[in-house]
Amino acid sequence: MILLVTVPDGSSLNLEPEDGPLCRVWSFFRSKVSGFAKKIWKLGADDPRKFIHSIKVGLALALVSVFYYMRPLYDGVGGTAMWAIMTVVVIFEFTVGGSLYKGLNRATATLSAAFLAWSIHWLASKFGEPTEHIILGASVFILSSAATFSRFILTVKTKFDYGVTIFILTFNFIAVSGYRVDDLLALAQRRLFTIMIGVSICIIVSIVVFPVWAGEDLHLLIIRNMEKLANSLEYSATEYFKEGENADAHKSFYQKSQGYKCVLNSKASEDSLANLAIWEPSHGPFRIGHPWKQYLKVGSAMRSCSYSIEALNSFINSEVQVPRSLKNHLSDVCTKLSLEYHKVLKEAAKFLRTMRKSSTIELMMAEMNEAVEDVHSVLRSLKPAAEEEQKQHMLATESVNMMKVLPLISVVSLLIEISVKIEGIVDAVQDLADLAGFAADDNEKQEEIKPANSEETQRNETMKVIQQV
């Protein structure tokens, strides 16, 4: 294997032919560095926004530095410039929502804590030396404890956690400081001004230079997950029911069928994005007050569906050999059903992506329910068929026992059950559309023709693949 590393020191290359201990150390080091560099490169290439974010942080810090280089405010590390730098470093987050959350929390907390601390200082100063210290000490203890406890309250935890930290910090600084009450006001004014500069630079860089919106991210995450669910459902079922066995096709089908696993563990990301999205101003098609919480309901409905797919997968991979004839009986209706699921979920995803109400989705749901009914009616007719078959094959009654058909029946039954979950997802999406006031799809016929066709084509192609394989 040829390692493509930019060698910083050309002379080291001369060591290679000798193959001495130094050379081995060097090549070990080189392979480590190249592995690490590749890892880093992949990390950035997968999501270039990570590279951009890093450069944005550097830029914001450079801006703050320039701001203070240009003013004669050099009173050292302990001085005011420090607070602007600290604000930038601590506040700058990956998403605009994150930076706004921290920035607004920091500003509000500093302001309120400064005001409270100053009031207590002023009150305490009326009592003279010993009492003053007791009042200040007690207030530090009580307010710090109370504020810390408030962080366990859910609303505070999700919306104001950072603000509470800054509140405790600022309050303690001022309460413990030896300043006189009159000096405090001037100090607070200067401090606030500096923090405002830091916050402003952060937020401006965050919004102006390639902004990453938490809200948009959440929106896209939900859509992506919905498409993954759609593919998982289709590929899991067609893979199980299809006739032959082709290793390559099997592998590609299997990979596509595993997308639902992303949905299983996406709760934490969804929650954090929704918490940050509420801080963001209008951006793109999203207005202030966009129902971000409803996305969590869509996410939760999708997760519920993914649990069923997980259970489905454990039966699909079951080692019990199901009688081929019985499987064939159910193959067509079940494959059709999974394709209907795929269609409905894809339509729901498109619905979200275009942010226009879809009237075809009702129709698709009806078709889906028809497909469920088809599976039902095949199941109803199943018993006599199986018996006939037994007579034909002259088998003893016991040999076609429940045990052998169990995985198949479970797959079918879970597949039917999934229709309820899909309905849940569509309901949640429709609630979202109502809450967010999606526009009605007026020229739906015109617009719908092409996607519907391509959907149809895709479906037919999948059917072909299944029949070929």
Place this chain on the structure above:
Amino acid sequence: MILLVTVPDGSSLNLEPEDGPLCRVWSFFRSKVSGFAKKIWKLGADDPRKFIHSIKVGLALALVSVFYYMRPLYDGVGGTAMWAIMTVVVIFEFTVGGSLYKGLNRATATLSAAFLAWSIHWLASKFGEPTEHIILGASVFILSSAATFSRFILTVKTKFDYGVTIFILTFNFIAVSGYRVDDLLALAQRRLFTIMIGVSICIIVSIVVFPVWAGEDLHLLIIRNMEKLANSLEYSATEYFKEGENADAHKSFYQKSQGYKCVLNSKASEDSLANLAIWEPSHGPFRIGHPWKQYLKVGSAMRSCSYSIEALNSFINSEVQVPRSLKNHLSDVCTKLSLEYHKVLKEAAKFLRTMRKSSTIELMMAEMNEAVEDVHSVLRSLKPAAEEEQKQHMLATESVNMMKVLPLISVVSLLIEISVKIEGIVDAVQDLADLAGFAADDNEKQEEIKPANSEETQRNETMKVIQQV
């Protein structure tokens, strides 16, 4: 409803008989406050460690203040004392692991950033005025960007995220400050000393006063979740298969059967506890290097099981009326199977709780597999029985169709499938026991008699309840 509020201002009570607008405002306010107070009280009463934590933070801050009151170090808010306060406020976390993680990260990052910044300062100072500023500016931009990017690397994110923030902060302070190189060393020394005091006070208070160990918390969380799974499995199945219908018993059974839902969403807490636990010193039975990562595997095996229980529950609550006779056929073996699951999981939980290897668990697993076999054999014999029954009842073949037995078959089949998940959990627990070097259970016979008996009694009692209901 009588509101039990401590009224801070007695005179306000006089307003009540008048029922004027002020009174209504007051009673609205009072009910709000009392509701809030009750919420707070419940939060603390559910987990008194939250109260204690708040007091510990207050205590640590009071200690820092006393430390600096006693020394003539009053150089104002910009001075050294501030750094100790900031360290305490920012570092003090709920768990010992959290405080250690942040404390060690802060100390190391400050040290390394200070060293690096000083080196660059020293180097730059050799070049004279204009070049010096360019070198410093470029180093701020490049190092800040690189450090920010490193936070996207998973290992850095989970172990050194806070350290990187502090690194950027410290580096920027020193690089941007107008200090001369010689002054810097003295400053860095003082700063480090102050931060060390803050970190020490935090860690000492954190460990000495009612410590909350992340490792112990993770250990207990896994055990609690395992017991919840055990109950869910038992109650879900017995609830489904039991004869009559008693509203009260139903409700209590239902509540007990919902415990698995905690397991569905516990991934985030498990991950964060495991990440903090690695920073903790030996505590209780846990040594340094305890295999905390293995707990995540146990958690993941349990989650996989809870997905199946979720699917099971969707069939249990199905509205299709399953033929009673068929249900009765399967009732005994399935209830027995669910009790075996309960037994195995409870034993695995006990195994973890006592941290002693259990030899009975192998026996229980064998019994569990036997119970699975029993279900299998009933299923094998099912077809003829159903046919006999049909003859007896003189029903047409079609009437006992697949559709009606579908939910039942699915429940049974998921119940069988769960045995694989339980094996996964037990395997993960046994790996944990090997990795952590649990002691072998020497006097197992003596010790086991009682629990085995009580388990048996409990099981019989449950059986009684089922038969009574």
